[in-house]
Amino acid sequence: xxxxxxxxxxxxxxxxxxxxxxxxxxxxxxxxxxxxxxxxxxxxxxxxxxxxxxxxxxxxxxxxxxxxxxxxxxxxxxxxxxxxxxxxxxxxxxxxxxxxxxxxxxxxxxxxxxxx
Amino acid sequence: xxxxxxxxxxxxxxxxxxxxxxxxxxxxxxxxxxxxxxxxxxxxxxxxxxxxxxxxxxxxxxxxxxxxxxxxxxxxxxxxxxxxxxxxxxxxxxxxxxxxxxxxxxxxxxxx
Numbered sequence: 001x002x003x004x005x006x007x008x009x010x011x012x013x014x015x016x017x018x019x020x021x022x023x024x025x026x027x028x029x030x031x032x033x034x035x036x037x038x039x040x041x042x043x044x045x046x047x048x049x050x051x052x053x054x055x056x057x058x059x060x061x062x063x064x065x066x067x068x069x070x071x072x073x074x075x076x077x078x079x080x081x082x083x084x085x086x087x088x089x090x091x092x093x094x095x096x097x098x099x100x101x102x103x104x105x106x107x108x109x110x111x112x113x114x115x116x
Numbered sequence: 117x118x119x120x121x122x123x124x125x126x127x128x129x130x131x132x133x134x135x136x137x138x139x140x141x142x143x144x145x146x147x148x149x150x151x152x153x154x155x156x157x158x159x160x161x162x163x164x165x166x167x168x169x170x171x172x173x174x175x176x177x178x179x180x181x182x183x184x185x186x187x188x189x190x191x192x193x194x195x196x197x198x199x200x201x202x203x204x205x206x207x208x209x210x211x212x213x214x215x216x217x218x219x220x221x222x223x224x225x226x227x228x
Contacts, residue, residue, distance in 0.1 A: 035216075042220040043159075043202065091159060105149060105216075109158035 002027065004094050005074075006108035014116050019079040019086070021111040025094030029106070031055075032075045034067060037089040037110075046090075049075055082115045089113075119143050122203050122219035130227055135190040137222045139203030142184065149216065150177050150188050151202040159202070162188070193226045200224070 005024040013019050025032050034046040045059040049069035060067065064082075069075040079086055092108045123138045139148070150162045163170050163177040165186065170177050174193075179186040190197055200223050204216040 033216075035218075043204070043216075043218040045216060093159075104164055105161050107151070107159035107161065 004092055004106050004108035006090075006092050006111050008111060009109060010112050010114070012114045012116060013082050015083055016081050019082050019113055019115075021077040021079075021090050021092075021113070022074040023077070023092030023094075023108055024074040025092075026106050029094035029096055031095045032069050033093045033095075033105075034075070034077050035091045035093065037091060039088070043091065046077070079113070082113070084115045087113055087115045118219070119207075119217050120203055120205055120219040122201075122222050124222060125220070126223045126225075128225045128227065129193060131194060133193050133226075135193050135197070135224065135226075137188045137201050137203075137224070139186045139188070139219055140184060141186075141203075141205050141217075143205070143217075144208045145181075145184075145205040146208055147206040148179055148186050149204040149206075150186075151204060153200045153202060153221070155199075162201075190224075195226045195228050198225050 004026055007022050011019055023032060030051050032049045035043045036046055037043045047060050047067045048056040049067060051069055052071050064080045066078045077090060089110045089112045091110045093105050095105050119142050121140045129135055147164055147166045149164050152160045152162050162175060165177055165179040167181060174191045176189040188201055200221040202221045203219040206216060
């Protein structure tokens with residue numbers, strides 16, 4: 001049973017380009033969470049999604065950032081017109097339906113974005 | 117002030133020592149997670165607590181809901197325990213955010 005799979009593990013983009021980060025949750029998990037870890041800072045919640053629905057995006061920057069979790073395929077975190085401040089590690093986690101308060105959370109290995 | 121405070125921020129100890137990492141929070145929570153992150157690596161969930169105490173191998177986690185405090189203990193520490201340990205809480209949100217609020221982590225180094 002594969003764990004949470006994130007790709008790419010490392011991504012380098014120039015300012016103004018787009019970054020797409022993908023997350024495939026654990027088999028059977030329909031809840032996905034994205035977190036950002038800036039250098040020398042703690043993890044910050046970004047967005048919580050279920051299949052085809054954004055449940056909470058209160059942690060997402062208002063501009064340039066979007067997330068989706070389609071019926072088929074992985075969840076995607078999209079950053080348009082990247083800036084140097086977007087350089088960070090982006091982690092995805094998944095859980096069983098409604099299990100965040102009562103169950104275990106499974107994290108991916110993270111995608112490390114570097115903006116030149 | 118952060119809603120989740122961890123102490124110490126950095127800890128260096130000798131192999132075999134008993135390690136304690138503390139986490140205090142200032143809000144009502146429904147659960148608390150302890151996570152482990154190795155340098156450049158992913159994050160592993162160690163424990164999820166809502167009350168009492170849990171044990172897994174050499175790791176023990178406790179939580180005191182009334183005092184808004186949790187501790188992570190490592191017995192017979194080993195160099196492979198060197199990592200960042202992160203406390204994260206799930207706040208009562210009444211149907212809002214279901215994400216976690218994280219502490220800044222404790223950097224643990226166990227020397228041989």
